[in-house]
Amino acid sequence: MPTKTLQIPTADGQADAFAAFPDRGGRHPGVLLYPDAFGVRPELEGKARELAEHGYYVLVPNIYYRHRPAPVLELPEYIGEEARPAVFAQALPLVEAHTTERVLRDADAYLTFLTAQPEVGAGPVGVFGYCLGAVLAMRTAAAHPDQVAAVAGFHPGPLVTDEPDSAHRSIPKITAQVHIGLAEGDMTPEALGELNQALDAAGVGYTTEIYPDTVHGFTMSDTEAFSPTALQHHWDRLLPLLDRTLTKG
Numbered sequence: 001m002p003t004k005t006l007q008i009p010t011a012d013g014q015a016d017a018f019a020a021f022p023d024r025g026g027r028h029p030g031v032l033l034y035p036d037a038f039g040v041r042p043e044l045e046g047k048a049r050e051l052a053e054h055g056y057y058v059l060v061p062n063i064y065y066r067h068r069p070a071p072v073l074e075l076p077e078y079i080g081e082e083a084r085p086a087v088f089a090q091a092l093p094l095v096e097a098h099t100t101e102r103v104l105r106d107a108d109a110y111l112t113f114l115t116a117q118p119e120v121g122a123g124p125v126g127v128f129g130y131c132l133g134a135v136l137a138m139r140t141a142a143a144h145p146d147q148v149a150a151v152a153g154f155h156p157g158p159l160v161t162d163e164p165d166s167a168h169r170s171i172p173k174i175t176a177q178v179h180i181g182l183a184e185g186d187m188t189p190e191a192l193g194e195l196n197q198a199l200d201a202a203g204v205g206y207t208t209e210i211y212p213d214t215v216h217g218f219t220m221s222d223t224e225a226f227s228p229t230a231l232q233h234h235w236d237r238l239l240p241l242l243d244r245t246l247t248k249g
Helices: 042-052 084-097 100-116 132-143 167-173 189-202 228-247
Strands: 003-010 013-020 030-034 057-061 125-130 148-154 177-182 206-210
Touching: 003 042, 003 100, 013 042, 013 100, 030 042, 030 100, 030 132, 042 057, 057 100, 100 125, 100 132, 125 132, 125 228, 132 148, 132 167, 148 228, 167 189, 177 189, 177 228, 189 206
Parallel strands: 030 057, 030 125, 125 148, 148 177, 177 206
Antiparallel strands: 003 013, 013 057
């Protein structure tokens, strides 16, 4: 499985990124993968490799590049209960500094770079993410409706808030097909209702689903939240979404 470490030119400097793609040559549909709040690390690189095995060029940007190249956080190999307070203490200032304005500037740069790669074919792209990355994916899809044909988020961060720039307020601009895979407790019933209303307003095909017996972070095997069953369920939702929108669409 070919992989690369790349530098993405952005308005604020160079963003380092990890890319994985099929080894059979040719050009492949492009997918932008946003990491969770803990950032790019072997766990995310492994997911990129696995998705690339299904025929996609997968780009994973270091969303915290303004601070330093990945890995930005000092993480243990396994993020258990005892390690979480120290990890969150590192991550929270980075998340708070990652404003909507920065997200949208970066999304422009990431998509421009992704679609220019020689291994990436012409046509629409997919965008998905985990935790914080799910919010970034939805913002990206809303800002680039002509490019993004599939968007997904798993155990998402706050998609519905009272803020004027809450991610759900831009969802009616989305033209992509959407899947949101929630852990139990990720959203209140009221917030999920607001999210579904925004997706209805977009007029796109979508599914929002609470994965049973899960806690936030269920796809991440380097955390105590990991659920092998839910991880497989996430692939069972993501792969058909990408296949019908990028491969057959």
